[in-house]
Amino acid sequence: MSNERSIDDGESDSSKWIRNPDGEIRRIGCLLVGVVVVVLFIFGQADLLLEVPFHLLAGWYRFLSHWNESGQIVWPDVELAGVFLVCLTIGIHQFACWLTGDRNQRTTNVAATGPARELAKNAEHQDDPGYSGLPEWSWLLTFKLTTAVLVLFLAGTAMLGMAHQTLWLASSHGNLLDNTNHEFIGRSVTKARLRYIGEAFEKYHEAAASLDKSSNETDPATRPVQSWVTQLLPWLGPEAARLDKQVQRNVAWNALENHSVMQTAIPGLQGRYSGRLTTDDGFAACHFAGNMHVFLDGRILPLREFRDGTTSTLLIGETRFRHKAWGDPENLRNPAVGLNQTPNGFGSHCTGITSFLMADGSVQQLSDKISTEVLRALSTPGGGEPVLSDFSR
Secondary structure, three states: OHHHHHHHHHHHHHOHHHHOHHHHHHHHHHHHHHHHHHHHHHOOOOOHHHHHHHHHHHHHHHHHHHHHHHOOOOHHHHHHHHHHHHHHHHHHHHHHHHHHHHHHHHHHHHHHHOOHHHHHOOHHHOOOOOOOOOOOOOHHHHHHHHHHHHHHHHHHHHHHHHHHHHHHHHHOOOOOOOOHHHHHHHHHHHHHHHHHHHHHHHHHHHHOOOOOOOOOOOEOOOEOOOOHHHHHHHHOOHHHHHHHOOOOOOOOOOOHHHHHHHOOOOOOOOOOOOOOOEOOOOOEEEOEEEEOOOOEOOEOOOHHHOOOOHHHOEEEEEOOOOOEEOOOOOOEEOHHHOEOOOOOOEOOOOOOEEEEEEOOOOEEEEEOOOOHHHHHHHHOOOOOOOOOOOOOO
16 A cells, blocks of 8 residues: 555656646746845845846836937937838738738639538538638738737847847946946946937038038137037037027137026936036036047047047047036047046046047947057057057957
Protein backbone atom coordinates (compact mmCIF):
# COMPACT_ATOMS: atom_id res chain seq x y z
CA MET A 1 0.00 0.00 0.00
CA SER A 2 2.79 2.38 0.87
CA ASN A 3 4.59 1.42 -2.31
CA GLU A 4 1.52 2.25 -4.37
CA ARG A 5 1.21 5.58 -2.59
CA SER A 6 4.86 6.43 -3.23
CA ILE A 7 4.47 5.49 -6.85
CA ASP A 8 1.37 7.66 -7.11
CA ASP A 9 3.22 10.53 -5.45
CA GLY A 10 6.11 10.12 -7.88
CA GLU A 11 3.75 10.10 -10.79
CA SER A 12 2.04 13.18 -9.41
CA ASP A 13 5.33 15.05 -9.19
CA SER A 14 6.43 14.06 -12.68
CA SER A 15 3.10 15.04 -14.24
CA LYS A 16 2.76 18.27 -12.31
CA TRP A 17 3.35 20.48 -15.36
CA ILE A 18 0.86 18.48 -17.41
CA ARG A 19 -1.97 18.65 -14.87
CA ASN A 20 -1.50 22.22 -13.62
CA PRO A 21 0.98 24.26 -15.71
CA ASP A 22 -0.54 27.64 -14.77
CA GLY A 23 -0.10 26.97 -11.07
CA GLU A 24 3.53 26.00 -11.49
CA ILE A 25 4.25 29.12 -13.57
CA ARG A 26 2.67 31.33 -10.93
CA ARG A 27 4.70 29.61 -8.22
CA ILE A 28 7.98 30.17 -10.11
CA GLY A 29 7.00 33.77 -10.85
CA CYS A 30 6.33 34.49 -7.17
CA LEU A 31 9.69 32.94 -6.29
CA LEU A 32 11.53 35.13 -8.80
CA VAL A 33 9.75 38.25 -7.55
CA GLY A 34 10.75 37.37 -4.00
CA VAL A 35 14.39 36.92 -5.04
CA VAL A 36 14.39 40.31 -6.83
CA VAL A 37 12.90 42.04 -3.77
CA VAL A 38 15.51 40.50 -1.47
CA VAL A 39 18.36 41.50 -3.82
CA LEU A 40 17.07 45.09 -4.00
CA PHE A 41 16.92 45.32 -0.22
CA ILE A 42 20.43 43.91 0.11
CA PHE A 43 21.90 46.49 -2.30
CA GLY A 44 19.91 49.37 -0.82
CA GLN A 45 17.71 49.88 -3.88
CA ALA A 46 14.35 49.18 -2.27
CA ASP A 47 13.03 52.56 -3.47
CA LEU A 48 12.96 51.10 -6.98
CA LEU A 49 9.98 49.00 -5.87
CA LEU A 50 7.98 52.22 -5.76
CA GLU A 51 9.71 54.16 -8.53
CA VAL A 52 9.41 51.52 -11.25
CA PRO A 53 5.61 51.04 -10.95
CA PHE A 54 5.15 54.80 -10.72
CA HIS A 55 7.12 55.48 -13.89
CA LEU A 56 5.40 52.64 -15.73
CA LEU A 57 1.99 54.08 -14.87
CA ALA A 58 2.67 57.82 -14.93
CA GLY A 59 5.84 58.08 -17.01
CA TRP A 60 3.87 59.10 -20.08
CA TYR A 61 2.66 62.22 -18.27
CA ARG A 62 6.17 63.25 -17.24
CA PHE A 63 7.41 62.60 -20.77
CA LEU A 64 4.71 64.84 -22.26
CA SER A 65 5.47 67.59 -19.72
CA HIS A 66 9.20 67.50 -20.60
CA TRP A 67 8.44 67.34 -24.33
CA ASN A 68 6.16 70.35 -24.03
CA GLU A 69 9.09 72.40 -22.75
CA SER A 70 11.21 71.94 -25.86
CA GLY A 71 9.00 70.37 -28.48
CA GLN A 72 6.49 71.81 -30.86
CA ILE A 73 3.71 70.53 -33.08
CA VAL A 74 4.58 70.74 -36.76
CA TRP A 75 1.10 71.15 -38.18
CA PRO A 76 2.02 70.46 -41.83
CA ASP A 77 3.35 67.06 -40.72
CA VAL A 78 0.19 66.44 -38.70
CA GLU A 79 -1.95 67.28 -41.73
CA LEU A 80 0.15 64.99 -43.93
CA ALA A 81 -0.24 62.17 -41.40
CA GLY A 82 -4.00 62.74 -41.37
CA VAL A 83 -4.19 62.55 -45.15
CA PHE A 84 -2.12 59.37 -45.13
CA LEU A 85 -4.38 57.81 -42.49
CA VAL A 86 -7.52 58.64 -44.50
CA CYS A 87 -5.97 57.17 -47.67
CA LEU A 88 -4.90 54.05 -45.74
CA THR A 89 -8.41 53.57 -44.34
CA ILE A 90 -10.04 53.96 -47.77
CA GLY A 91 -7.50 51.62 -49.34
CA ILE A 92 -8.07 48.93 -46.70
CA HIS A 93 -11.83 49.23 -47.11
CA GLN A 94 -11.73 48.99 -50.90
CA PHE A 95 -9.36 46.02 -50.81
CA ALA A 96 -11.46 44.17 -48.21
CA CYS A 97 -14.67 44.81 -50.20
CA TRP A 98 -12.99 43.51 -53.37
CA LEU A 99 -11.65 40.45 -51.58
CA THR A 100 -14.95 39.47 -49.96
CA GLY A 101 -16.88 40.29 -53.12
CA ASP A 102 -14.58 38.12 -55.22
CA ARG A 103 -15.01 35.24 -52.73
CA ASN A 104 -18.78 35.57 -52.85
CA GLN A 105 -18.73 35.67 -56.66
CA ARG A 106 -16.67 32.48 -56.86
CA THR A 107 -18.97 30.75 -54.38
CA THR A 108 -21.98 31.77 -56.47
CA ASN A 109 -20.44 30.24 -59.58
CA VAL A 110 -19.73 26.96 -57.78
CA ALA A 111 -23.24 26.85 -56.36
CA ALA A 112 -24.77 27.39 -59.81
CA THR A 113 -22.97 24.43 -61.39
CA GLY A 114 -22.01 22.15 -58.51
CA PRO A 115 -23.94 19.42 -56.78
CA ALA A 116 -26.89 20.21 -54.59
CA ARG A 117 -24.97 19.57 -51.36
CA GLU A 118 -22.90 22.73 -51.99
CA LEU A 119 -26.07 24.73 -51.33
CA ALA A 120 -26.74 23.03 -47.98
CA LYS A 121 -23.54 23.94 -46.11
CA ASN A 122 -25.55 26.02 -43.71
CA ALA A 123 -29.18 25.26 -43.03
CA GLU A 124 -29.88 28.90 -42.32
CA HIS A 125 -28.71 29.90 -45.81
CA GLN A 126 -29.97 27.03 -47.93
CA ASP A 127 -32.01 29.39 -50.09
CA ASP A 128 -29.02 31.70 -50.67
CA PRO A 129 -26.77 30.15 -53.34
CA GLY A 130 -24.32 33.06 -53.02
CA TYR A 131 -23.63 32.55 -49.32
CA SER A 132 -19.92 32.02 -48.69
CA GLY A 133 -19.77 32.03 -44.90
CA LEU A 134 -18.08 35.45 -44.87
CA PRO A 135 -19.81 38.48 -43.28
CA GLU A 136 -20.57 41.45 -45.45
CA TRP A 137 -17.71 43.92 -45.14
CA SER A 138 -18.56 47.22 -43.45
CA TRP A 139 -16.85 50.45 -42.47
CA LEU A 140 -16.88 49.32 -38.85
CA LEU A 141 -14.68 46.35 -39.73
CA THR A 142 -12.42 48.69 -41.70
CA PHE A 143 -11.96 50.98 -38.70
CA LYS A 144 -11.20 48.00 -36.47
CA LEU A 145 -8.62 46.67 -38.91
CA THR A 146 -7.01 50.11 -39.36
CA THR A 147 -6.83 50.54 -35.58
CA ALA A 148 -5.17 47.12 -35.26
CA VAL A 149 -2.59 48.09 -37.90
CA LEU A 150 -1.80 51.36 -36.09
CA VAL A 151 -1.51 49.61 -32.72
CA LEU A 152 0.89 47.04 -34.18
CA PHE A 153 2.94 49.85 -35.75
CA LEU A 154 3.13 51.77 -32.46
CA ALA A 155 4.00 48.60 -30.57
CA GLY A 156 6.83 47.85 -33.01
CA THR A 157 8.11 51.42 -32.69
CA ALA A 158 7.99 51.15 -28.89
CA MET A 159 9.92 47.88 -28.96
CA LEU A 160 12.61 49.44 -31.15
CA GLY A 161 12.82 52.37 -28.74
CA MET A 162 13.16 50.03 -25.77
CA ALA A 163 15.92 48.10 -27.52
CA HIS A 164 17.73 51.33 -28.40
CA GLN A 165 17.48 52.67 -24.84
CA THR A 166 18.63 49.34 -23.40
CA LEU A 167 21.74 49.35 -25.57
CA TRP A 168 22.35 53.00 -24.70
CA LEU A 169 22.07 52.31 -20.98
CA ALA A 170 24.41 49.34 -21.26
CA SER A 171 27.05 51.36 -23.10
CA SER A 172 26.72 54.58 -21.07
CA HIS A 173 29.31 55.85 -18.66
CA GLY A 174 28.86 55.46 -14.94
CA ASN A 175 27.01 53.09 -12.66
CA LEU A 176 23.44 52.29 -13.67
CA LEU A 177 22.39 52.07 -10.01
CA ASP A 178 23.82 55.50 -9.18
CA ASN A 179 20.94 58.01 -9.38
CA THR A 180 19.58 55.98 -12.29
CA ASN A 181 16.30 57.76 -12.70
CA HIS A 182 17.46 61.36 -12.50
CA GLU A 183 20.75 60.84 -14.32
CA PHE A 184 19.36 59.18 -17.41
CA ILE A 185 16.24 61.32 -17.64
CA GLY A 186 18.46 64.41 -17.41
CA ARG A 187 20.80 63.16 -20.13
CA SER A 188 17.92 62.24 -22.42
CA VAL A 189 16.21 65.61 -22.04
CA THR A 190 19.49 67.48 -22.58
CA LYS A 191 20.28 65.50 -25.73
CA ALA A 192 16.78 66.12 -27.09
CA ARG A 193 17.08 69.87 -26.55
CA LEU A 194 20.52 70.04 -28.12
CA ARG A 195 19.23 68.15 -31.16
CA TYR A 196 16.40 70.67 -31.38
CA ILE A 197 18.90 73.53 -31.36
CA GLY A 198 20.88 71.66 -34.03
CA GLU A 199 17.78 71.51 -36.24
CA ALA A 200 17.39 75.26 -35.82
CA PHE A 201 21.00 75.76 -36.95
CA GLU A 202 20.35 73.62 -40.01
CA LYS A 203 17.28 75.65 -40.93
CA TYR A 204 19.24 78.86 -40.35
CA HIS A 205 21.92 77.82 -42.84
CA GLU A 206 19.28 76.72 -45.34
CA ALA A 207 17.56 80.09 -45.10
CA ALA A 208 20.76 82.13 -45.30
CA ALA A 209 21.22 83.84 -48.64
CA SER A 210 24.96 83.15 -48.56
CA LEU A 211 27.20 80.99 -46.38
CA ASP A 212 29.86 83.69 -46.57
CA LYS A 213 27.85 86.29 -44.71
CA SER A 214 25.63 85.85 -41.68
CA SER A 215 22.48 87.87 -41.20
CA ASN A 216 24.11 89.36 -38.11
CA GLU A 217 27.63 90.40 -39.16
CA THR A 218 29.24 92.67 -36.63
CA ASP A 219 29.31 96.26 -37.71
CA PRO A 220 29.57 98.47 -34.62
CA ALA A 221 28.90 101.59 -36.66
CA THR A 222 25.49 100.43 -37.90
CA ARG A 223 24.31 97.36 -35.99
CA PRO A 224 24.61 96.21 -32.35
CA VAL A 225 25.87 92.69 -31.77
CA GLN A 226 23.18 90.05 -31.12
CA SER A 227 23.57 86.56 -29.65
CA TRP A 228 23.54 83.28 -31.54
CA VAL A 229 20.20 82.47 -29.93
CA THR A 230 18.66 85.68 -31.28
CA GLN A 231 19.62 84.64 -34.79
CA LEU A 232 17.95 81.25 -34.35
CA LEU A 233 14.66 82.55 -32.93
CA PRO A 234 12.53 81.92 -36.07
CA TRP A 235 13.34 78.18 -35.85
CA LEU A 236 13.24 77.57 -32.08
CA GLY A 237 9.50 77.06 -31.80
CA PRO A 238 6.32 79.17 -31.81
CA GLU A 239 7.18 81.13 -28.65
CA ALA A 240 10.65 81.99 -29.97
CA ALA A 241 9.22 82.94 -33.37
CA ARG A 242 6.85 85.33 -31.62
CA LEU A 243 9.75 86.87 -29.69
CA ASP A 244 11.71 87.23 -32.93
CA LYS A 245 9.11 89.71 -34.17
CA GLN A 246 9.43 91.75 -30.97
CA VAL A 247 13.23 92.00 -30.74
CA GLN A 248 14.53 95.50 -31.49
CA ARG A 249 17.73 94.82 -33.42
CA ASN A 250 18.58 98.47 -33.95
CA VAL A 251 19.49 98.78 -30.25
CA ALA A 252 21.57 96.71 -27.85
CA TRP A 253 20.17 93.39 -26.66
CA ASN A 254 19.83 94.67 -23.07
CA ALA A 255 18.44 98.08 -23.98
CA LEU A 256 15.21 99.15 -22.32
CA GLU A 257 13.27 98.44 -25.52
CA ASN A 258 14.30 94.77 -25.35
CA HIS A 259 13.81 94.17 -21.63
CA SER A 260 10.39 92.52 -21.89
CA VAL A 261 11.59 90.23 -24.68
CA MET A 262 14.84 89.23 -23.01
CA GLN A 263 13.05 88.48 -19.75
CA THR A 264 10.87 85.87 -21.48
CA ALA A 265 12.12 82.29 -21.15
CA ILE A 266 12.39 80.19 -24.32
CA PRO A 267 11.32 76.55 -24.02
CA GLY A 268 14.19 74.21 -24.72
CA LEU A 269 17.00 76.55 -23.64
CA GLN A 270 16.85 75.68 -19.96
CA GLY A 271 18.15 72.46 -18.49
CA ARG A 272 16.41 69.49 -16.92
CA TYR A 273 17.56 70.29 -13.40
CA SER A 274 16.22 73.14 -11.31
CA GLY A 275 18.77 75.91 -11.45
CA ARG A 276 18.78 79.65 -11.84
CA LEU A 277 16.15 80.55 -14.41
CA THR A 278 17.14 84.22 -14.48
CA THR A 279 20.37 86.16 -14.39
CA ASP A 280 21.32 88.76 -11.79
CA ASP A 281 19.88 91.42 -14.11
CA GLY A 282 16.53 89.64 -14.34
CA PHE A 283 16.90 88.30 -17.89
CA ALA A 284 15.84 84.76 -18.85
CA ALA A 285 18.82 82.45 -18.48
CA CYS A 286 20.14 80.03 -21.07
CA HIS A 287 21.61 76.78 -19.77
CA PHE A 288 23.61 76.26 -22.97
CA ALA A 289 26.56 78.29 -24.23
CA GLY A 290 28.34 78.60 -27.56
CA ASN A 291 31.92 77.66 -28.34
CA MET A 292 33.86 80.93 -28.30
CA HIS A 293 36.14 79.67 -31.09
CA VAL A 294 33.17 79.24 -33.45
CA PHE A 295 31.00 82.30 -32.79
CA LEU A 296 33.30 85.15 -33.80
CA ASP A 297 32.32 88.82 -33.63
CA GLY A 298 28.67 88.00 -33.00
CA ARG A 299 28.14 85.98 -36.18
CA ILE A 300 27.40 82.34 -36.87
CA LEU A 301 30.33 80.79 -38.68
CA PRO A 302 29.48 79.53 -42.20
CA LEU A 303 29.73 75.78 -42.63
CA ARG A 304 32.48 76.00 -45.24
CA GLU A 305 34.78 77.59 -42.64
CA PHE A 306 34.79 74.39 -40.55
CA ARG A 307 37.96 73.15 -42.19
CA ASP A 308 38.50 70.51 -39.48
CA GLY A 309 35.12 69.03 -40.31
CA THR A 310 31.69 69.57 -38.79
CA THR A 311 31.73 66.14 -37.12
CA SER A 312 34.74 67.04 -34.96
CA THR A 313 33.94 70.63 -33.96
CA LEU A 314 32.03 71.59 -30.81
CA LEU A 315 29.21 74.06 -31.39
CA ILE A 316 26.99 74.33 -28.29
CA GLY A 317 27.45 72.79 -24.84
CA GLU A 318 25.57 72.65 -21.55
CA THR A 319 26.58 74.79 -18.59
CA ARG A 320 26.19 74.23 -14.86
CA PHE A 321 27.05 77.54 -13.23
CA ARG A 322 26.91 81.27 -14.00
CA HIS A 323 24.36 81.06 -16.78
CA LYS A 324 24.04 84.06 -19.07
CA ALA A 325 20.93 85.47 -20.72
CA TRP A 326 19.90 83.91 -24.00
CA GLY A 327 20.12 87.32 -25.67
CA ASP A 328 23.62 88.07 -24.39
CA PRO A 329 26.18 87.89 -27.24
CA GLU A 330 28.80 86.98 -24.61
CA ASN A 331 27.07 83.69 -23.87
CA LEU A 332 30.21 81.92 -25.04
CA ARG A 333 32.74 79.68 -23.28
CA ASN A 334 36.05 78.01 -23.99
CA PRO A 335 35.84 74.20 -24.01
CA ALA A 336 39.63 73.89 -23.86
CA VAL A 337 39.70 74.86 -20.15
CA GLY A 338 38.14 71.50 -19.27
CA LEU A 339 34.73 70.13 -18.40
CA ASN A 340 33.32 70.72 -14.92
CA GLN A 341 36.65 72.32 -13.99
CA THR A 342 35.61 75.94 -13.56
CA PRO A 343 32.30 77.81 -13.02
CA ASN A 344 32.95 79.76 -16.22
CA GLY A 345 33.44 76.63 -18.32
CA PHE A 346 31.18 73.94 -19.69
CA GLY A 347 29.75 71.39 -17.29
CA SER A 348 26.78 69.26 -16.35
CA HIS A 349 24.78 68.09 -13.34
CA CYS A 350 25.14 64.53 -14.64
CA THR A 351 28.00 62.58 -13.15
CA GLY A 352 31.12 62.68 -15.31
CA ILE A 353 29.35 63.63 -18.56
CA THR A 354 28.82 66.88 -20.47
CA SER A 355 26.69 66.97 -23.61
CA PHE A 356 27.66 68.97 -26.70
CA LEU A 357 26.02 69.76 -30.00
CA MET A 358 28.47 69.21 -32.83
CA ALA A 359 28.56 71.38 -35.93
CA ASP A 360 27.03 68.56 -37.99
CA GLY A 361 23.92 68.47 -35.77
CA SER A 362 24.81 65.35 -33.80
CA VAL A 363 25.02 65.25 -30.00
CA GLN A 364 28.06 63.84 -28.22
CA GLN A 365 28.55 63.17 -24.53
CA LEU A 366 32.12 63.90 -23.46
CA SER A 367 33.71 62.54 -20.34
CA ASP A 368 35.06 64.98 -17.78
CA LYS A 369 38.33 63.04 -17.99
CA ILE A 370 38.87 63.86 -21.65
CA SER A 371 42.34 65.22 -22.32
CA THR A 372 43.01 68.92 -22.78
CA GLU A 373 44.66 68.27 -26.15
CA VAL A 374 41.55 66.57 -27.51
CA LEU A 375 39.32 69.33 -26.18
CA ARG A 376 41.52 71.96 -27.79
CA ALA A 377 41.33 70.12 -31.11
CA LEU A 378 37.54 69.87 -30.87
CA SER A 379 37.21 73.54 -29.99
CA THR A 380 38.83 75.03 -33.08
CA PRO A 381 36.97 74.78 -36.41
CA GLY A 382 40.10 75.20 -38.52
CA GLY A 383 43.10 74.51 -36.33
CA GLY A 384 44.17 71.41 -38.23
CA GLU A 385 44.65 69.29 -35.09
CA PRO A 386 44.03 65.56 -35.48
CA VAL A 387 41.00 64.24 -33.58
CA LEU A 388 40.45 60.61 -32.67
CA SER A 389 37.22 59.08 -33.93
CA ASP A 390 36.34 57.77 -30.44
CA PHE A 391 36.86 61.08 -28.63
CA SER A 392 33.46 60.76 -26.92
CA ARG A 393 34.64 57.79 -24.86
